[in-house]
Structure formats: C-alpha cells, structure tokens
Amino acid sequence: MLKKKEPFLIGVAGGISSGKSTVCKKIIEELAKLNSQYQKHVLVISLDSFYKPLSPEELLKLERGELNLDHPSAFDDELAYETLINIINGKTVQIPLYEKKRYTFSGETLTVTAEKTPDILIIEGILVFYYPKIRELCQMKLFVDCDADTRLSRRVLRDMSEYNRHLDQILSYYQKYVKPAFEEFCLPTKKYADVIIPRGAENTVAINLIVQHLNDYLNSSRNESPKQEINNLLTVSMNSQSTSSMNSSNSSSPNKTPSKRTDIPYRPH
Numbered sequence: 001m002l003k004k005k006e007p008f009l010i011g012v013a014g015g016i017s018s019g020k021s022t023v024c025k026k027i028i029e030e031l032a033k034l035n036s037q038y039q040k041h042v043l044v045i046s047l048d049s050f051y052k053p054l055s056p057e058e059l060l061k062l063e064r065g066e067l068n069l070d071h072p073s074a075f076d077d078e079l080a081y082e083t084l085i086n087i088i089n090g091k092t093v094q095i096p097l098y099e100k101k102r103y104t105f106s107g108e109t110l111t112v113t114a115e116k117t118p119d120i121l122i123i124e125g126i127l128v129f130y131y132p133k134i135r136e137l138c139q140m141k142l143f144v145d146c147d148a149d150t151r152l153s154r155r156v157l158r159d160m161s162e163y164n165r166h167l168d169q170i171l172s173y174y175q176k177y178v179k180p181a182f183e184e185f186c187l188p189t190k191k192y193a194d195v196i197i198p199r200g201a202e203n204t205v206a207i208n209l210i211v212q213h214l215n216d217y218l219n220s221s222r223n224e225s226p227k228q229e230i231n232n233l234l235t236v237s238m239n240s241q242s243t244s245s246m247n248s249s250n251s252s253s254p255n256k257t258p259s260k261r262t263d264i265p266y267r268p269h
C-alpha cells in the first residue's frame, strides 16, 4: 500500500456567528454528494479547542465582564499550530472539546490517530488568520462575510437560548470586547482570504467552486489503496463532537496539483 497523502488544510475565518461552522458543514455535505464510491475523511477543528484554560481568578474576572475572550492572547495558538502539524505528519493527537456554555473544557477529547489522518483538515475560528504560522499553513483560506447586525442578532439569540446568558450581559460584553476585537484582529485578516464568502452557506456559487476544487484534490490524491476504508467524517465543533459519513469517487483523476505547502516541520513524538 502506498503512503497516504498529507491532509489538505483549509482555514475558515470570519466574525462571530458569521456562519463559519455552517459553511464547513455545507462544504462537507456538498463534497459527499459529489463523491459516491469511496469513504473520505474530513476533520473540522474549532479554534475554541485551543482556548487557554482559565484560572479561578480569571473566571472571577470573566464573571465581572473583565476578561476578553476575543483577544488573540485568549488562545494557545502555539498548541493549535503544533496540533495541526502533528495531524499533517500523521501523529496521534488529542483534541480537547470546549464547552462554551461553561467557559471550560468538557474533559472529553477527540483522538486523531495515523489511521484516522484526514484527507481534508479544516480549522475554523474568528482568529485563524491572525496567527501567521497557522495562516501560512493553510492551503485554502476562506473568510465568511456577514454584516455586524446579523452577527450580533445571532449571537444574542445563541447566548440567550443555548447558554442562558442575560441580554444586558451579552450586549455589554459585545460592546466592550467582541466588536473592538473583531475590528482590530479579525476584520484585517480578511485580506489573506483566497475566497471571501458573503451570505455564508447560502452562497451556493462560492460553495460549489470551493467544493469543486476540493473534489479535484481528492481525486488527484489517490496514492492510498483505493479500496481502503478510511474512517468517516469527524467533526469537532465548539462544544460537541459528531460523526457522520461522506463518500468520494475514485474515478477519472483530473491529475490537478493543488497548492502545496512547503517547510512543514516534522515533529517527532
């Protein structure tokens, strides 16, 4: 059996509640429709999995609305980068699952082993393109564009219905931290995107172009045994883990060469 090709890394950035996760799901669904014969493996990782754990003092600050979870320093970008590198190099990694509602990690992790190395790896989050090392690792960069009113209204609905947060708390946090951080750290990274997606998952033209490109990549990366059953789609979302399946065709390879990363450091165990 020939060695499996390393995963194709996609970065998906955009403001809060812009539709990043929904775009990821849509890409996966549409890819599955194009590929009917072979199991493919797509792994979506949220940058939320790399929030720095909060100390009891920091949790108290958060309760007082004095801790900024939208600032680049809130994430362990080095750990996120190393995790991506290790997945790309076929190493076993543990990805912690973050619970937004409780501002903490659930204690559960998703294990990605060499056998489960994905064909396509997606990292999504507000600041995915802020960190140069992560940004430069991405072979395809997508920025989900959505107006601020829509994002805020989605955020209010989500925080109230899913996380039982109070309206005044949500709005003051938004004004104090979320909006300024979007303007200072997220929006300026839009320029790095290969594709800017207005209207998110509803933008079928953009989604279809992206999916076609990925399908070409999948069909040109057939250096694994064709009948090899690769584990199903794995999705790590902000606060949940779900598994579903996705198929891909192994038929006529268009032999296209997707953009290739260079200088990926090899990280031994």
Ligand SMILES: Nc1ncnc2c1ncn2[C@@H]1O[C@H](COP(=O)(O)OP(=O)(O)O)[C@@H](O)[C@H]1O
Pocket: 014, 015, 016, 017, 018, 019, 020, 021, 022, 023, 154, 199, 200, 201, 202
């Ligand atoms: N194109 C869209 N039209 C309408 N609602 C959407 C659209 N994209 C996402 N949503 C909804 O907005 C909310 C936030 O979307 P999500 O994909 O979770 O955003 P993000 O991952 O950027 O935080 C969800 O309730 C989702 O169903």
Ligand SMILES: Nc1ccn([C@@H]2O[C@H](COP(=O)(O)O)[C@@H](O)[C@H]2O)c(=O)n1
Pocket: 015, 016, 017, 018, 020, 069, 070, 099, 100, 101, 102, 103, 104, 125, 126, 178, 238
């Ligand atoms: N426990 C937490 C941690 C972060 N947030 C907010 O999530 C936003 C980013 O996630 P998106 O899915 O909206 O991109 C960011 O604005 C954080 O303030 C949270 O609500 N709870």
